[in-house]
Amino acid sequence: MEYYIQLSFNNRSEYMFFPVTPESIEFSDAGDGSTFNVTALGEINVIKSPKLREVSFSGIFPADYSPYHLNFDASHPAVQKQFYRDPYEYVKKIIRWMQTGRPVRLFFSSARYTINMAVSIESFDWKETAGTVGDIQYDIKLKQFIFYAAKKVVPLKDSKDNAASKTKTKASRPNEKIQPKTVTLKAGDSLWSVAKAHLGDGSRWKELQKLNGIKDAQLKKLPIGLVIKLP
Numbered sequence: 001m002e003y004y005i006q007l008s009f010n011n012r013s014e015y016m017f018f019p020v021t022p023e024s025i026e027f028s029d030a031g032d033g034s035t036f037n038v039t040a041l042g043e044i045n046v047i048k049s050p051k052l053r054e055v056s057f058s059g060i061f062p063a064d065y066s067p068y069h070l071n072f073d074a075s076h077p078a079v080q081k082q083f084y085r086d087p088y089e090y091v092k093k094i095i096r097w098m099q100t101g102r103p104v105r106l107f108f109s110s111a112r113y114t115i116n117m118a119v120s121i122e123s124f125d126w127k128e129t130a131g132t133v134g135d136i137q138y139d140i141k142l143k144q145f146i147f148y149a150a151k152k153v154v155p156l157k158d159s160k161d162n163a164a165s166k167t168k169t170k171a172s173r174p175n176e177k178i179q180p181k182t183v184t185l186k187a188g189d190s191l192w193s194v195a196k197a198h199l200g201d202g203s204r205w206k207e208l209q210k211l212n213g214i215k216d217a218q219l220k221k222l223p224i225g226l227v228i229k230l231p
Helices: 066-072 085-101 159-172 191-199 202-212 217-222
Strands: 005-007 014-017 025-028 034-038 042-046 054-061 103-109 114-128 136-144 181-182 227-229
Touching: 005 085, 014 085, 042 202, 054 085, 054 114, 085 114, 085 136, 181 191, 191 202
Parallel strands: none
Antiparallel strands: 005 014, 005 103, 025 054, 034 042, 054 136, 103 114, 114 136, 181 227
16 A cells, blocks of 8 residues: 555554545644844844644545545555445544543555654544535644653652751751861961861870871971871
8 A cells, every 4th residue: 555544542452544545644843943132143043842743634534435446446455445434433433532632643654755653633623525425524633742751759758757857957067167178287387286276176186197197206397388187
């Protein structure tokens, strides 16, 4: 088959071929850019992701297929007579699929182009044609559907636990100032003064001496600018 249109539902547990090939099928692909005026640059265009593709076509569900049998002769074996239905069966099926709020799948095939994509049925207008009892004319509009899933959200602890946690955290660290890991000696500094200022106890100067590998002979002449590591 060189040209046909099919809609299917629920992973093809239900499907339908359009019995009479529409004279034309329209595809609409558009960008979603935004235009802004920028000082010294003028008008600029910000390119965004393209909009969802839209598909539309019109056709007929005939009550009598004999005028259209040439569309489904031996050169088109993929569409057999068992797919022919009363026109109202097509109408009922499309309306029912719309009412589920779920996407359907469009399969379009021509000699040079094939489309297989999930779509939503945006609109379906139909009427019984005057003068041809039982024939139904229709217009259908479809829009590309992108499957998505909500991300799992990890719930927070209840408000009491949160409040207790915040209170505990706040009480356990009254001084949020980050203490330095090293200190650079200035004129007049000694290990005792550094231990007093940064460790809260001058008698801990020996810890600094050992940590920094300072010999006893160097204690009286510590050079200005020497970096002392703190425990």
